[in-house]
Amino acid sequence: MSAPIGAVHLGKGRVVVAGLDVPAKGLRVRVFDAGRPAPLDAAADPMLFAGELTWSSDAEVSGYAAPSGSSGAVFVWSGSAGGKRVRRAVRLDAAAAPSGAPFEVMSATCASADGMHWSDGRAITGRAWSGAPLTPHTLAEEKEASIFCSTRAAFALVDDEDGVSVMRLDGDAGAPVPLWRDAELAKDELRERGEFVVDQDFGLVRLGASGALVLREVRAGALGPLRRLSTTLSKDEEIVAVDAAASHVVLVARTDVSARCPPGDAGRSSAKLRVVRVDRASFEERTFDVAPTECGAELGPFFTGVTRAGVSVAWAERG
Incomplete structure (x- = not known):
């Protein structure tokens, strides 16, 4: 296992680490349990994206854990796969075993209680921790969104020609709330x-x-x-x-x-x-x-x- 490396904490002293295995061209996954020695048998480690990944200096591995840890985690590979630049994700269950097919995510990604959210600036979508799709949002052409998450909520910060607004993305989503109009602060440029x-x-x-x-x-x-x-x-x-x-x-x-x-x-x-x-x-x-x-x-x-x-x-x- 070598860089890039990502890790998530699943609670109760359990940490899951994923790192690039260069010879295997995949992400090797290892679970560390508090009070228990890590297994030394690399053959027992789950392998994600085997045979697909290629090291590069800008490659990254990101981990996102469900808030309770009981719904597992998601690891995202940002880098080269099959000769193309991708942001590819795979879900792990509560036992840290791969669950379901890999899926593509966008450049901006965060995680909250209801699942993972991602956006390319205009389209916002995501997946629940169960694997089900979350409600998508598509913004008008003149608007652009950034996404932010806590363990309990997800938000989109929306910039448009007149100012900036914020909207919830999870189950309590409502209409966007204007934080301010540019005219309110026009005398002091951002x-x-x-x-x-x-x-x-x-x-x-x-x-x-x-x-x-x-x-x-x-x-x-x-x-x-x-x-x-x-x-x-x-x-x-x-x-x-x-x-x-x-x-x-x-x-x-x-x-x-x-x-x-x-x-x-x-x-x-x-x-x-x-x-x-x-x-x-x-x-x-x-x-x-x-x-x-x-x-x-x-x-x-x-x-x-x-x-x-x-x-x-x-x-x-x-x-």
């Missing part, structure tokens, strides 16, 4: 934005050209107020991550400060990270630095996750 999903809520942080931050959420289907934060970002700061927990929203901004390095370090990169934390009940804001400025240290990519304590932020650092 610079960046970051999305987050918490349980069954969706939120969006907008950074304008002026550095102003705007936050808006849809909670349990109800649109909240447009909140203009008191914190602003400088023209040199860029948003690298946005995430949220039940109690707060976290935005991570990076500033390139290489120019501050000593003359002898010319050309060496340096960055500063700042976190903006917004309480979701009181909307109180806090900001603090999370990484020391060090010449020659390149920061990124960035990762976020939600723990019992709230949102955690991690990143790679290369010197």
Whole structure:
């Protein structure tokens, strides 16, 4: 087994790993159970797409587990298969055995309680964890969608000529909810934005050209107020991550400060990270630095996750 490798957690200490077996030209699957040694007999490992896959530097393996783990998981191969570029998926049952025929997915994919969702920007479709198709959605030509999932809900963020809206994709789907019309914020051109999903809520942080931050959420289907934060970002700061927990929203901004390095370090990169934390009940804001400025240290990519304590932020650092 070699890179690319993907993994999913099925609960109760069970982790399923899938990685490319170059000689077999397929994905080898292995189950690791907490408290039990992994089997050493490679011949016992299930093989996905045997004889079809070819290694490339941009190939990827992605894993998506059903929230409870009881409905198994799906692994997606993004890369070369049979001489063509594909995004091919296969479902594993709760015992991590292949279940059903492989199927194709689109470039944007996420998973929630009802199944997997994917989109090419206009067409949105998916499959339930049982393998049944989910309700498809096709957008008008002038609209484009991005999809986002939590363990309990799936959303499509829809951009059109007038603004941006959000719609549920799962069983509680309703009409799209406008987050804002472009005319509301026309005086401050969009610079960046970051999305987050918490349980069954969706939120969006907008950074304008002026550095102003705007936050808006849809909670349990109800649109909240447009909140203009008191914190602003400088023209040199860029948003690298946005995430949220039940109690707060976290935005991570990076500033390139290489120019501050000593003359002898010319050309060496340096960055500063700042976190903006917004309480979701009181909307109180806090900001603090999370990484020391060090010449020659390149920061990124960035990762976020939600723990019992709230949102955690991690990143790679290369010197």
